[in-house]
Amino acid sequence: xxxxxxxxxxxxxxxxxxxxxxxxxHYLGRERPIGEARLLWEISAEGQDVRRLRERxxxxxxxxxxxxxxxxxxxxxxxEPRPQDRRVRTVRLTPDGAAERELLDLxxxxxAGSLLxxxxxxxxxxxxxxxxxxxxxxxxxxxxxxxxxxxxxxxxWCLRSYFTELQERFDTGFDxxxxxxxDAGELRPPRGxxxxxxxxxxxxxxxxxxxxxxxxxxxxxxxxAPGARRLGLGRRFLAELEARAAEEGxxxxxxxxNKALSPAIGLYHSSGFQEVPPFNDEPYAHHWFEKRIAPxxxxxx
Amino acid sequence: xxxxxxxxxxxxxxxxxxxxxxxxxHYLGRERPIGEARLLWEISAEGQDVRRLRERxxxxxxxxxxxxxxxxxxxxxxxEPRPQDRRVRTVRLTPDGAAERELLDLxxxxxAGSLLxxxxxxxxxxxxxxxxxxxxxxxxxxxxxxxxxxxxxxxxWCLRSYFTELQERFDTGFDxxxxxxxDAGELRPPRGxxxxxxxxxxxxxxxxxxxxxxxxxxxxxxxxAPGARRLGLGRRFLAELEARAAEEGxxxxxxxxNKALSPAIGLYHSSGFQEVPPFNDEPYAHHWFEKRIAPxxxxxx
DNA sequence: TCCATTCTCTGACTCTAGTCAGAGAATGGT
DNA sequence: ACCATTCTCTGACTAGAGTCAGAGAATGGA
Numbered sequence: 001x002x003x004x005x006x007x008x009x010x011x012x013x014x015x016x017x018x019x020x021x022x023x024x025x026h027y028l029g030r031e032r033p034i035g036e037a038r039l040l041w042e043i044s045a046e047g048q049d050v051r052r053l054r055e056r057x058x059x060x061x062x063x064x065x066x067x068x069x070x071x072x073x074x075x076x077x078x079x080e081p082r083p084q085d086r087r088v089r090t091v092r093l094t095p096d097g098a099a100e101r102e103l104l105d106l107x108x109x110x111x112a113g114s115l116l117x118x119x120x121x122x123x124x125x126x127x128x129x130x131x132x133x134x135x136x137x138x139x140x141x142x143x144x145x146x147x148x149x150x151x152x153x154x155x156x157w158c159l160r161s162y163f164t165e166l167q168e169r170f171d172t173g174f175d176x177x178x179x180x181x182x183d184a185g186e187l188r189p190p191r192g193x194x195x196x197x198x199x200x201x202x203x204x205x206x207x208x209x210x211x212x213x214x215x216x217x218x219x220x221x222x223x224x225a226p227g228a229r230r231l232g233l234g235r236r237f238l239a240e241l242e243a244r245a246a247e248e249g250x251x252x253x254x255x256x257x258n259k260a261l262s263p264a265i266g267l268y269h270s271s272g273f274q275e276v277p278p279f280n281d282e283p284y285a286h287h288w289f290e291k292r293i294a295p296x297x298x299x300x301x
Numbered sequence: 302x303x304x305x306x307x308x309x310x311x312x313x314x315x316x317x318x319x320x321x322x323x324x325x326x327h328y329l330g331r332e333r334p335i336g337e338a339r340l341l342w343e344i345s346a347e348g349q350d351v352r353r354l355r356e357r358x359x360x361x362x363x364x365x366x367x368x369x370x371x372x373x374x375x376x377x378x379x380x381e382p383r384p385q386d387r388r389v390r391t392v393r394l395t396p397d398g399a400a401e402r403e404l405l406d407l408x409x410x411x412x413a414g415s416l417l418x419x420x421x422x423x424x425x426x427x428x429x430x431x432x433x434x435x436x437x438x439x440x441x442x443x444x445x446x447x448x449x450x451x452x453x454x455x456x457x458w459c460l461r462s463y464f465t466e467l468q469e470r471f472d473t474g475f476d477x478x479x480x481x482x483x484d485a486g487e488l489r490p491p492r493g494x495x496x497x498x499x500x501x502x503x504x505x506x507x508x509x510x511x512x513x514x515x516x517x518x519x520x521x522x523x524x525x526a527p528g529a530r531r532l533g534l535g536r537r538f539l540a541e542l543e544a545r546a547a548e549e550g551x552x553x554x555x556x557x558x559n560k561a562l563s564p565a566i567g568l569y570h571s572s573g574f575q576e577v578p579p580f581n582d583e584p585y586a587h588h589w590f591e592k593r594i595a596p597x598x599x600x601x602x
Numbered sequence: 603t604c605c606a607t608t609c610t611c612t613g614a615c616t617c618t619a620g621t622c623a624g625a626g627a628a629t630g631g632t
Numbered sequence: 633a634c635c636a637t638t639c640t641c642t643g644a645c646t647a648g649a650g651t652c653a654g655a656g657a658a659t660g661g662a
Contacts, residue, residue, distance in 0.1 A: 005426075005429045006413045008436075009417060013412065111310075112311050117442075120537075123533055131313035133431035138428070141420055
């Protein structure tokens, strides 16, 4: 990360906060405080728990409560206890609220239009393309990888999605019972670990690492949600697992994969993995890879 | 401007205001109200007129005054009347103020770093490039073209800069006395017009149009400040002047230029101008261009 | 059944941001 | 010398954003 890059990012921040940020608030908050507008914006059609709203917007509970009271008074939302747990309250848009949200969407369109309007068509095309790129990469930068227990709901959700996808993509289908499944203990310290990738707190991918005694470290169950692909997440998982295996003093990383997963195969190749003869009897595997890695001492913190 | 473009811009706005906007304020405003921080940020080392600060930030004069009082009380700035015009007051950073600004810069670097940190080098390079593009195009979109009197200070400043630049770039040097200079009256309605381009209220370019009776319309003194180049401003000037000449019922636009101004020559070619034999005796001209345009009725408003 | 915990809400604040009207000093043109 | 204009500042506001402490209802577990 060199100084010129930092510099460009700074210039970008300046232009963009000046232009987009200010306008955004201005457009959105025309006849409504932006606190209320932001809240309205976050309430989806099916309703949201107050708790979740607070988390997403990072606001004080008292403040959110007050904002909700204001929206309720305007007849834009209803707030009701959730039947299963009456402490938690769920916010829903009324028809009026939905209409108001619609209006915010319209404003958002206007803002977008005002950014493009002064440009000629060629410039517009280039601006939109560059924005898409920035959007994609900033989104990628917002993804966090957390080690979790394989039994954690997020982990379980990822694994279920993973299996469903394999079932669809393998021409033979996929039956977990026939596969060499590591039991959860193998993907939990000290025998391994399991990472979940999250975007805005929502799970969007997973990857497991087996660290068997007396055998090479092995990557298992790497999956990225369709909506989070093309963000370099697979590569990031590989790098992270490699670093962690290295910290454990391992010098070899391996994995197996199915021929149907061609993007993954490309990823392994371009990440320094070499194809090797089968090292296990996984019935769904067609390719086996390994990569020499540099073992490192565990870091201080 | 199609719906897909609008949509992408909206997605961008959301990601960016969520990520950059919020962080920006957060980083910048750690121990100081962001109003003050923004102001501090805008005061350059040589000092700024209060008026200019107000314009750049788009704030109420009373508000700015109050903010300045606060910064002054903290010993970060001094405010003194400008000797030539004691109504205007100039703000200057004290050493403490410069240190504080330094700190803001550091914060800004941290923010930039935090955006890049989770990415791999290839992604960083792409992000930075895309940001530069967005930055450039949004900046371009912020430039406004205003018709002004050729005696207006902004126009005069542009013309002086223009002559200085010609002096440097022509291998013969440039002496305005030898050139075919239109007098100011020729670039002022009804005999012509003069446009100034402004970015954040600051002049960044100019272009004049002669509309002589019984002769083709002629573009004169088109210049773009070095800091505002590569924003498509030259092309925009040409388009604007063409439209205005058309409104006046003209069907031919012409101009002359010096061989040293190769980017301009490229621009003329790519904007539909054809090189023609000399139509005047301008001693500094090597190339003469003209373009047929479609005369139009003057618009209602 | 009791008790710690979770979740939301209310009241009572503080601080920023920003607006508006008008005063007062300088200036430029006549 | 006068007057309209320009520029900055002050006073008097409004309203939005956000914090903090604590009350009260539900819940889950011992």
